[in-house]
Amino acid sequence: MNRCIPYPKCSLPTTLANSLFRFTGQALLSWLLFSGLAYHHPCHAWGFFAHKHINRLAVFTLPPEMIGFYKHYIIYLAENAINPDARRYAVKDEAPRHFLDADVYDQIYGKGRAVYELPRYWKDAVEVFTEDTLMAYGIVPWHIERMKYRLINAFEAGDTKAILRISADLGHYIADANVPLHTTENYNGQLSGQIGIHGFWESRLPELFFEGYDFFVGKATYLKNTQLAAWDAVILAHTALDSVLSFEKTLTTRFDESRKFTYEERNKITIRTYSRPFSEAYHQMLGGQVERRLRASIKMVGDFWYTCWVEAGKPDLNKLLDKEYDEQKDQELQEEKEQWKNQEIQTRPHEIALATDPHHPNPAPYLPKSNRNCCQYNPLPNYYKKFISTAKNER
């Protein structure tokens, strides 16, 4: 089997139009159906709520030499845990850093095999698939490794601002890599008639059941190979995917529409969301899965921060506390945050997260304009799927 098919960069193989249509038809139909009619809600990986808690709790895994510094900036680390999501529609190339559509590559490696067989290192992956293709299907495990080197550099330079900023960002990407729905092209159940499951699993469930979770994850440990650790997270997340989707399907047969969903008011807007009884039943069926992925995220964030610090020669972080960093006085960061509000980059419709109502006449008023109907106007997902399909046909 030729696994080293170079993917065309920017040309469309017209001869495959028919087979491509078959391949993309289901997804396209689903997107078109929901993009114009659905009640969209911009939800984020793990939800803002969970991301903040993951970074915050990771601080407590650190050794005495580190914990003073990280605790001092714990509010910064929690609040800025969501920056990568905040900028994903404003910064080019940001979006793919949050996911890996592993199952797209299953067409080449065999069902369920891609997470184990995709090239572990970025250079090798680019050689096999080209950067364009990798960017189209997500790069989270490779990006985590890139961020590791940045954090080591920041420690070596004794640059407080960079240490904080990169630590917060790295925590975000690590947490994303641990989410099952971040490892599939069916990231919001849009290919299986389960639209809304993304936000259900990673926002609604943690928000409802967080209080009951045990977050004692132990002390951060040194990682001999961070790149493989990132892949381990993706593998575990992907292994959990089948339950995430199939359990929701099973339960849906036991709950009629009026019991499955409810209406709640948030920020003075009434939204349709999964009912408490349905959420409880699903959460119980998952048997602690959300808690396990959250715990794994927290431990892994601590492990990475600690490993970077060790790799940088264990610099004395207490010295850095002398020159205190004040986020509010960081003009550059504040200006950047302002710019992130101009969300003009179209990416895959990753954020259609809450339960959708195909009969709802209006899209959510607080969804940035550029993201409304993003599925309909964004040609990228289908465009790139064609390349994968081509590779499969030429094998």
Ligand SMILES: [Zn+2]
């Ligand atoms: Zn994210």
